[in-house]
Amino acid sequence: MKNTKENPSRRNFIKKTGITLGSLLVSSALPPFNAVLFAANKPTGKGIWYGIGIDIEKCIGCGNCAKTCKIENDVPPEPFFFRSWVEQYTIKNDGTIKVESPNGGIDGFTQSVPDNEIEKSFFVPKMCNHCYKSPCVQVCPVGATFESPEGVVLVDEKYCIGCRYCVQACPYGCRYIHPTKHVVDKCTLCYHRLKKGLNPACMENCPTKARISGDLNDPESEISKFIRIKNVYVLKPHLNTGSKLYYNALNQEVR
Amino acid sequence: MPIQLKRLLILGVVLFSVFLLLKYLMTPDSFGQYGHYRGKALEEVASLPAKYVGSNICNDCHDSIVTIKNEGTHSGIACESCHGPGFKHIEDPENEKMVRPGTREFCAHCHAFNKARPGRAITQQNIKEHNPGDKCAECHNPHQPQL
Numbered sequence: 486m487k488n489t490k491e492n493p494s495r496r497n498f499i500k501k502t503g504i505t506l507g508s509l510l511v512s513s514a515l516p517p518f519n520a521v522l523f524a525a526n527k528p529t530g531k532g533i534w535y536g537i538g539i540d541i542e543k544c545i546g547c548g549n550c551a552k553t554c555k556i557e558n559d560v561p562p563e564p565f566f567f568r569s570w571v572e573q574y575t576i577k578n579d580g581t582i583k584v585e586s587p588n589g590g591i592d593g594f595t596q597s598v599p600d601n602e603i604e605k606s607f608f609v610p611k612m613c614n615h616c617y618k619s620p621c622v623q624v625c626p627v628g629a630t631f632e633s634p635e636g637v638v639l640v641d642e643k644y645c646i647g648c649r650y651c652v653q654a655c656p657y658g659c660r661y662i663h664p665t666k667h668v669v670d671k672c673t674l675c676y677h678r679l680k681k682g683l684n685p686a687c688m689e690n691c692p693t694k695a696r697i698s699g700d701l702n703d704p705e706s707e708i709s710k711f712i713r714i715k716n717v718y719v720l721k722p723h724l725n726t727g728s729k730l731y732y733n734a735l736n737q738e739v740r
Numbered sequence: 741m742p743i744q745l746k747r748l749l750i751l752g753v754v755l756f757s758v759f760l761l762l763k764y765l766m767t768p769d770s771f772g773q774y775g776h777y778r779g780k781a782l783e784e785v786a787s788l789p790a791k792y793v794g795s796n797i798c799n800d801c802h803d804s805i806v807t808i809k810n811e812g813t814h815s816g817i818a819c820e821s822c823h824g825p826g827f828k829h830i831e832d833p834e835n836e837k838m839v840r841p842g843t844r845e846f847c848a849h850c851h852a853f854n855k856a857r858p859g860r861a862i863t864q865q866n867i868k869e870h871n872p873g874d875k876c877a878e879c880h881n882p883h884q885p886q887l
Contacts, residue, residue: 545862547850549821556825557791573856593849596856606856631777641781644768677788686792690821692814692850693861 528617534636535674536701536729538711539610541736543695546571546608548590550687550696554612555591557675557686564588566661568672569612569687574738576604582738609732609739610696612687613638613659613672614720618727621651621660621671630669636701636729637676642668656724674698701729791825794818798826801833805883812884813863822846822882847876 528534554560554569570589575598576582583598596606615638622630622638629645632638645668652660652669663670675685683689688696699708708731711717717731720739732739741749773779798819799806809815820826824839844867853864871879879887 542858543861545850545857546854549849553792553820553825575856593845593852594854594856595852596854600855603855606854607858608856628771628776628778631775631781633782634774639781639785641778641784643784644778644781673785675790676785678790678792680786681790683790683792683794686790689792689794690818692817692821694816695861 528636530702532634532702533700534702535615535679535698536636536708536712536731537612537615537674537696537698538708538717538731538733540695540711540715540733541607541609542734543693544571544608544610545693545695546573546590546594547692548593549690549692550610551589552591553686553690554672557678558673560670561664563664566664568659568670569610571608571610573606573608574736575606576738577602578604607736609735611657611659612730613674614657614726614728614730615674616726616728618725620654620656620724620726624650624654626650633676635679637674637679638671639673639676640669640671642666642670645669656721656726789827791827792820793826793830795820797830809883813886814883842875842877844876
């Protein structure tokens with residue numbers, strides 16, 4: 486074979502590879518294919534778009550939210566199945582952190598650390614963050630978990646195959662496998678109640694109104710005002726989940 | 741075209757049409773109605789019954805108690821927070837009674853002293869020292885607890 490500096494076949498190869506890769510990269514950003522960049526529905530800014538606000542300064546740790554959630558949604562009674570639960574954080578004088586959640590807070594809390602050793606202590610109610618870039622929705626292989634047009638993350642229990650991918654994917658630990666249905670179960674923001682014009686059960690029965698939900702698209706709604714007035718923060722913002730659960734007075738120690 | 745390629749091509753076309761046929765048969769009707777999910781699932785979730793009926797319905801029969809409650813410090817608390825879900829009671833008020841909690845432990849869920857409770861949000865008591873053995877309701881009307 487003649488050895489020349491110019492090798493048209495190699496040049497063509499590089500050219501074609503460049504064109505293919507370049508067009509793939511460009512097309513991945515175009516609307517029909519941008520699933521690569523934005524796996525869930527983008528907020529449209531129209532209609533109702535639910536968000537949640539939890540005020541830690543108002544939470545008294547009564548556990549009513551966890552209790553009513555279990556009753557309203559027939560959540561199994563075992564102390565490790567929760568759609569909504571409360572954690573008691575206690576930061577000791579030596580800087581160590583103790584997190585407790587006996588039965589999700591349903592039976593009430595007692596302080597297990599002596600008062601003179603406590604630097605500070607507070608309750609953190611937890612539930613599904615109803616993210617709009619939900620990791621759980623993105624990993625579902627069959628399309629059994631999805632975001633409703635109102636921004637509520639739901640599970641289609643007839644279509645779920647119980648593969649547990651979403652349980653692993655949720656960074657907030659908000660999903661569990663139902664012990665008798667063998668499909669995944671999670672907070673629906675009481676979608677059935679919202680559709681009937683009622684508040685979610687945990688918010689209806691919170692004695693201090695520490696938790697609210699409402700339409701983020703309506704600037705006059707309670708939740709929009711909550712976000713404007715308070716110094717709100719979401720859990721694990723670095724994961725870019727698009728969480729719509731906003732906490733007031735959230736400590737940096739909370740995970 | 742070599743015969744091997746031709747056979748492969750035919751096989752590929754057959755497999756692809758089988759795939760399309762299966763996809764058509766196995767995809768539920770409402771799949772893709774709103775997005776990559778079964779549209780009917782939305783209605784199915786929305787059709788579940790609500791068990792907590794809301795204080796407005798309590799007010800239809802028990803308006804005197806609701807009025808007393810709304811004048812006191814427990815005004816912001818929904819009836820069913822303490823009395824449990826009312827979906828059975830509103831259907832059959834005679835036989836399906838609401839919960840009537842009366843223990844010290846029940847009141848302590850909110851009012852027992854705990855450093856984690858924000859002091860401004862709630863009155864707290866050391867339940868071991870505050871009239872031990874007595875029922876809270878002996879002194880405090882639960883619907884209007886301030887003395």
